[in-house]
Amino acid sequence: MSQHLILVTNDDGVHAPGIHALYEAVSSLGEAVIVAPERDNSAVSHSLTMNRPLRVVQLERHIHTIDGTPTDCVTIAINKILRRKPDLLVSGINPGANLGDDISYSGTVSAAIEGTMYSIPSLAFSLGGNPPFDFEVTAAVAWKLASMALAMHLPPNSLLNINIPPLAAGEIRGIRFTRQGRRIYRDAIQETFDPWGRKHYWIGGGVAHWSGGDDTDAEAMRNGYISVTPIQLDLTNHAGLAYLERQWQM
């Protein structure tokens, strides 16, 4: 059997410490290749760059960078850089959790969505908490989950969104398979002024509040568990479809 081929990407850029921790972790599982954005692309979501050409620069034998988004990196890696379709895609390690509704904004998760569209088992890794981030424990968790993903099937047309609490190895209470929680509130737009006194708005900050149940990603993290959520490509509300057919008489 040939060696596993593993695509490693992120949204924080090729120089971020999280991606190098992840690359080291999965290198023992096969041939790992980094294809990552040149620069920080946090909160770019599933953006695709279509209004200009993109350049690939090979920094080292197994490290490539692209002047684009995480989604650009995945599609160009698969179609133009790698010699065959990879057996696994890992994205991250993001410094900061990606939970609940907020995963919709996440470049880390979107890279894994793109991989899933190509039918590649794809894992997104995020480390909760605040700076400074220490990726050592998370890298060990990433190794373990990447091994599982190479040995077992993922749910069909789904990626795994993995969040790891910022705890010492002995303090992590285990793994919980979770559903995506709902963000119910965040006060997250600051007002600021430019040098000419004109008001501007700066999105960010604030504290997210999550809605409930022990079975959500946010709740697992709060209780010291690694959260593993299967995220699917199909966004259809199938129950809602039946409701519309019944009630919306056009």
Place this chain on the structure above:
Amino acid sequence: MSQHLILVTNDDGVHAPGIHALYEAVSSLGEAVIVAPERDNSAVSHSLTMNRPLRVVQLERHIHTIDGTPTDCVTIAINKILRRKPDLLVSGINPGANLGDDISYSGTVSAAIEGTMYSIPSLAFSLGGNPPFDFEVTAAVAWKLASMALAMHLPPNSLLNINIPPLAAGEIRGIRFTRQGRRIYRDAIQETFDPWGRKHYWIGGGVAHWSGGDDTDAEAMRNGYISVTPIQLDLTNHAGLAYLERQWQM
């Protein structure tokens, strides 16, 4: 009863003809307010701008523009511009369909996702076909569906992704409530060279192929129907969650 308040946005920018057709269409249903990006933001997906402050410019009494993404526009409109939470959000009209997996990249749809996160009934409108686009028929359809959305409930935590075929009014065969289709193939990366002879990749072009069944968005459009797909915020693969709990022994 007070007048309906309707937020109008898009991803093609405040000067795009599609948003003005939509604004005119919904103006008869209440007070319509445009808050849209300054410039084209196609394929930005659910990007949120957090690395710099954003400026709101009021162009006319009911038209504001922001130097950011569709998602930025929606969150700032709701929190900082509108005097109260709107009764309806309409996004578009996008020139070009937003179908199947591709809606994941769409700024038009993402604006409606953001509205749904604020519990605002939200509709994304796209017109299929190729340039030149004539928004007249689509605007009439948008008026009808916006009226319905003000009168009826939408499925919970869901937006409606609406695609209209590029046909004369008499040629449209009706409305179909659909599920999101799967894109199975697209050849969409061109190779090009910069003035110094360095190879670049340009994402775009190609022809999408869709997988099947009469009940998908792409198939409804192909057959001359307006496609209305309920898209939900919850991305969890609930069946996949049960599978993981059963099979992945960690």
